[in-house]
Amino acid sequence: MSERKVRVIVAKPGLDGHDRGAKVVARALRDAGMEVIYTGLRQTPEQIVQTAIQEDADAIGISILSGAHEYYFGRIIELLKERKASDILVFGGGVIPEDDVPKLKAMGAGAIFGPGTPTSVCIDWLNSAVREKWARETA
Amino acid sequence: MSESKAGEAAGNRAAYEKTVEKFLQKAPERKAAFRTGGGLPLKRLYTPEDLEGMDYERDLGYPGMYPYTRGVQPTMYRGRFWTMRQYAGFATAEESNARYRYLLSQGTTGLSVAFDLPTQIGYDSDHPMAQGEVGKVGVAIDSLADMETLFDGIPLDKVSTSMTINAPASVLLALYIAVGEKQGVPMEKLSGTIQNDILKEYIARGTYIFPPKPSMRLITDIFEFCSAHVPQWNTISISGYHIREAGSTAVQEVAFTLADGIAYVEAAVRKGQDPNVFGKRLSFFFNAHNDFLEEVAKFRAARRLWAKIMKERFGVTDKGAQMLRFHTQTAGSTLTAQQPENNIVRVAVQTLAAVLGGTQSLHTNSYDEALALPTEKSVGIALKTQQIVAYESGVTETVDPLAGSYVVESLTNEIERQAAEYIAKIDGMGGMLSAIEKGYVQQQIQDAAYATQKAIESGEQIVVGVNKFQVEEDASERALLKVDESVGAAQVKKLQAMKASRDNLKVQECLSEIRSAAKDEGTNLMPKILEAVKAYVTEGEICGVLREEFGEYRENIVL
Numbered sequence: 285m286s287e288r289k290v291r292v293i294v295a296k297p298g299l300d301g302h303d304r305g306a307k308v309v310a311r312a313l314r315d316a317g318m319e320v321i322y323t324g325l326r327q328t329p330e331q332i333v334q335t336a337i338q339e340d341a342d343a344i345g346i347s348i349l350s351g352a353h354e355y356y357f358g359r360i361i362e363l364l365k366e367r368k369a370s371d372i373l374v375f376g377g378g379v380i381p382e383d384d385v386p387k388l389k390a391m392g393a394g395a396i397f398g399p400g401t402p403t404s405v406c407i408d409w410l411n412s413a414v415r416e417k418w419a420r421e422t423a
Numbered sequence: 424m425s426e427s428k429a430g431e432a433a434g435n436r437a438a439y440e441k442t443v444e445k446f447l448q449k450a451p452e453r454k455a456a457f458r459t460g461g462g463l464p465l466k467r468l469y470t471p472e473d474l475e476g477m478d479y480e481r482d483l484g485y486p487g488m489y490p491y492t493r494g495v496q497p498t499m500y501r502g503r504f505w506t507m508r509q510y511a512g513f514a515t516a517e518e519s520n521a522r523y524r525y526l527l528s529q530g531t532t533g534l535s536v537a538f539d540l541p542t543q544i545g546y547d548s549d550h551p552m553a554q555g556e557v558g559k560v561g562v563a564i565d566s567l568a569d570m571e572t573l574f575d576g577i578p579l580d581k582v583s584t585s586m587t588i589n590a591p592a593s594v595l596l597a598l599y600i601a602v603g604e605k606q607g608v609p610m611e612k613l614s615g616t617i618q619n620d621i622l623k624e625y626i627a628r629g630t631y632i633f634p635p636k637p638s639m640r641l642i643t644d645i646f647e648f649c650s651a652h653v654p655q656w657n658t659i660s661i662s663g664y665h666i667r668e669a670g671s672t673a674v675q676e677v678a679f680t681l682a683d684g685i686a687y688v689e690a691a692v693r694k695g696q697d698p699n700v701f702g703k704r705l706s707f708f709f710n711a712h713n714d715f716l717e718e719v720a721k722f723r724a725a726r727r728l729w730a731k732i733m734k735e736r737f738g739v740t741d742k743g744a745q746m747l748r749f750h751t752q753t754a755g756s757t758l759t760a761q762q763p764e765n766n767i768v769r770v771a772v773q774t775l776a777a778v779l780g781g782t783q784s785l786h787t788n789s790y791d792e793a794l795a796l797p798t799e800k801s802v803g804i805a806l807k808t809q810q811i812v813a814y815e816s817g818v819t820e821t822v823d824p825l826a827g828s829y830v831v832e833s834l835t836n837e838i839e840r841q842a843a844e845y846i847a848k849i850d851g852m853g854g855m856l857s858a859i860e861k862g863y864v865q866q867q868i869q870d871a872a873y874a875t876q877k878a879i880e881s882g883e884q885i886v887v888g889v890n891k892f893q894v895e896e897d898a899s900e901r902a903l904l905k906v907d908e909s910v911g912a913a914q915v916k917k918l919q920a921m922k923a924s925r926d927n928l929k930v931q932e933c934l935s936e937i938r939s940a941a942k943d944e945g946t947n948l949m950p951k952i953l954e955a956v957k958a959y960v961t962e963g964e965i966c967g968v969l970r971e972e973f974g975e976y977r978e979n980i981v982l
Binding site: 299301302308312351398399400 | 540543544552553554559560629668670759761792794872876879886889898903905906978980982
């Protein structure tokens with residue numbers, strides 16, 4: 285049996301068109317051996333959650349640089365709850381003031397990676413967080 | 424050079440090389456190979472040999488004369504400085520109006536409007552897709568009512584205004600014309616710019632609405648309308664800025680921007696327009712990145728290459744239509760969230776590059792923009808940076824001061840050569856539209872972006888405060904601008920009140936006029952849109968009808 289691979293959705297919610305970060309992260313995760321689905325721009329929270337469930341994803345990575353992070357993190361996490369899919373991890377990055385990070389974490393975001401974060405930090409976090417998630421599933 | 428002198432020179436050179444060889448054994452250089460930020464190889468030393476074959480009159484010439492390598496005006500900044508134009512806008516029209524008045528009071532000489540994302544993508548503030556985004560990255564403009572507030576007390580015959588608006592550019596231009604009319608300023612007297620560059624939206628920025636064909640039609644309709652009625656308006660700002668922000672190299676920035684320019688000129692020429700006329704109102708927008716010498720060379724190369732394209736490819740004889748006039752913004756992607764005050768220095772270096780490259784206008788970024796929208800204080804420092812370069816640095820007192828530098832001229836030649844190669848390749852693919860459809864341009868940029876990220880992570884590329892010279896920081900003391908979450912609801916309320924008080928029969932009439940004009944390619948849409956905005960038809964309503972008629976663009980995802 286081959287080793288189980290981490291499955292990640294990299295998502296651009298809303299109208300923000302800055303996709304350099306999302307694409308670089310998607311590529312880095314893929315190069316690190318994960319299975320990555322990049323949604324493209326202009327995704328509604330409903331579409332993102334639907335994709336994540338359909339693709340049996342372990343995690344959703346949200347990239348926002350428009351300042352609308354509170355709305356989108358909140359809505360995506362809420363929809364995951366409604367769909368009984370809260371086991372899917374949510375993390376993200378972009379232009380997000382540090383003051384807002386505790387709020388996003390309280391909503392249920394696992395990690396927020398600000399500008400300048402090496403992709404290796406993101407990869408390490410995902411590897412360990414997803415493995416903990418798998419351990420919970422089999423427990 | 425006499426034979427004996429040439430012999431002496433060759434001898435000196437050989438002696439230098441020998442000295443270097445010995446020197447390197449004791450003191451090796453920091454790296455095995457040196458490159459510009461954009462990846463061009465840099466030699467240890469540039470000498471007259473590197474400029475062999477160069478012809479001053481042909482390749483550089485004089486400022487204000489073909490091929491404009493040395494600048495587009497004969498006296499450059501000895502006559503007048505560049506326009507100090509700070510991009511601003513957030514929350515409501517009232518708040519943005521206050522920021523513009525502040526900037527004008529501080530000596531800014533041109534306005535530059537940032538619209539929120541729903542406005543940029545043709546949704547009114549009450550559209551479901553607008554949720555969470557109203558007033559965030561710019562000001563929310565739904566109708567003429569908002570536009571009147573935005574420019575309240577700002578005389579449109581005295582300032583020039585640049586608007587970062589693309590897919591719905593015709594609507595915002597119409598709104599500006601309508602406000603001018605209310606102030607008693609006829610459209611012939613208005614000056615400013617609309618970005619109106621859809622191709623780079625498909626490539627790098629993402630605020631497209633319609634598919635390429637109707638988008639190109641909207642653009643050429645604007646060219647035609649402005650040639651006849653708004654002669655001082657820059658009808659497009661062909662933008663490399665966002666291409667560079669998305670991760671491209673300096674060469675790619677020049678190449679893809681000019682290739683976009685070629686596509687617009689071809690589209691207008693196909694419609695029977697004269698490039699000697701509309702060509703005068705084409706303007707450009709570039710990025711000023713960190714690598715100082717490469718950036719100066721980039722601006723000079725872009726100017727020379729565009730002049731050749733207009734003259735040789737399109738047979739343009741009008742001097743104004745051969746000149747590449749450009750706005751510059753310092754590179755947002757170089758700003759760090761770590762030790763944000765360091766960004767003030769980065770912006771200063773970038774400012775100097777833009778000025779030595781001969782920019783016509785400049786926006787300097789604020790040091791806190793990797794964290795949030797800039798505060799009034801940080802915007803003030805950014806503007807002062809320009810003023811210090813203008814009034815104190817001395818680089819403005821003579822024209823194109825770096826000309827003749829062996830390295831700058833060599834890089835100028837190299838960037839022009841490589842950009843021309845890219846353009847030839849794109850021509851071979853059937854032009855820019857098909858290169859975008861194939862995902863070629865996006866792939867090139869993404870590869871460069873990924874290479875940069877890897878170079879930073881490996882430590883090959885140093886970013887001070889990020890991967891070297893880090894310090895522990897206390898983020899709690901930062902004063903950041905925050906857009907009030909109530910802005911969205913307030914804007915929706917205002918919109919609904921406006922809709923209840925206007926002549927809704929007239930609105931329907933205007934919309935059906937726009938619909939039939941959209942169906943007929945031979946009709947210019949601009950007059951219909953102008954008529955509609957005067958009747959307080961909203962931006963979302965106009966774009967809604969056009970969405971139904973034209974369809975929507977779907978991104979070709981390249982990873």
